[in-house]
């Protein structure tokens with residue numbers, strides 16, 4: 339199906355005309371929410387812009403808190419049957435010396451590791467599981483828009499969930515300000531063959547630049563290269579050889595596999611949180627409501643936690659209201675989630691400030707000064723209580739979130 343579709347809520351005639359809930363966007367937030375709603379007998383339609391779940395650059399790393407949530411939903415063993423790596427001690431190499439700055443195995447939880455896994459199989463699992471329930475419909479190749487297009491289908495529902503990512507069309511259509519912060523750095527993301535990355539997850543800081551990389555041992559690997567904001571056009575103009583040379587000074591294997599700008603995608607680091615996440619008949623979650631920076635790998639976990647909290651509030655609101663779900667009920671989602679999200683974004687901002695200073699200045703710091711200073715920092719920092727508290731908050735979330743299973747049904 340190639341039609342563009344407009345999503346509307348209809349306050350007068352909702353009970354008979356369509357599904358109870360339209361979820362726009364099949365990322366981690368939208369897929370998990372759809373599965374939970376389908377599992378509870380809520381008529382749900384999930385819209386996805388592309389024809390399949392494979393197409394975009396996506397985050398591979400999932401914090402331990404996500405494992406706990408998957409366990410609560412009863413899907414953990416299926417998730418762990420997918421290709422994945424368990425990450426306990428991500429290695430950071432600083433001026434050629436390696437440090438275990440974080441040790442997830444010391445966390446006081448059953449699942450004391452992060453999950454490194456490609457998103458498409460995970461998303462497919464949730465869509466497949468949701469499809470086991472009659473009241474669920476998945477509509478790929480369907481774009482939600484606020485404009486009239488050639489082919490159009492109007493979906494009427496009691497609630498539209500904007501889970502359509504950082505450039506959310508649903509948020510835009512609702513006239514909600516995305517509330518983005520300024521940032522001085524961007525990440526140039528490389529898609530690479532699997533053998534370009536020797537270890538599962540790593541960071542590398544040298545005077546020539548900073549690389550983050552994830553290898554999955556399966557089909558491909560990804561690496562992120564921090565650049566100053568607005569410099570990507572100039573990097574492209576200088577050509578791939580110049581970029582490769584620069585990357586080679588930090589990691590020659592990665593550089594060898596970097597052959598063209600087709601492997602590159604610019605990830606704008608524009609963290610922020612929208613001014614409001616709910617209105618009558620509307621709820622925004624995940625990146626559509628708030629965008630995390632790459633510091634501490636938080637975006638997936640935040641979107642999945644949002645989905646779990648939103649699910650419970652939506653099910654209660656559907657029972658209480660006759661037609662369009664009122665903001666009075668939906669607003670509980672924002673009051674529960676905003677403080678936790680704000681806390682995570684605040685912790686990330688601290689890390690970003692260091693990056694924002696380092697990336698533009700790295701060329702002017704001689705290695706004989708930068709090396710010892712950075713090593714001293716990485717030897718001392720992991721031993722401080724505030725650093726431990728920060729990564730524990732990233733790993734487990736500011737507070738545990740229970741999965742409400744009271745309304746779960748068995749598949750037909």
Ligand SMILES: Cc1cc2nc3c(=O)[nH]c(=O)nc-3n(C[C@H](O)[C@H](O)[C@H](O)COP(=O)(O)OP(=O)(O)OC[C@H]3O[C@@H](n4cnc5c(N)ncnc54)[C@H](O)[C@@H]3O)c2cc1C
Pocket residue numbers: 362363364365366367368385386387388395396397398399400401480481482483501502503504506507508527605623624625626630635636637638639641
């Ligand atoms: C390169 C990269 C690396 C990252 N690495 C990590 C990481 O390692 N760990 C981590 O936790 N986070 C990471 N993140 C962030 C993480 O991927 C996001 O925070 C997370 O995917 C947000 O989930 P979401 O469900 O809110 O939205 P998204 O995953 O962005 O999903 C939105 C979905 O909506 C669809 N869509 C968009 N517009 C429309 C429309 N108009 N109509 C219909 N569908 C639409 C899109 O096609 C997509 O399927 C990374 C992000 C990027 C870009």
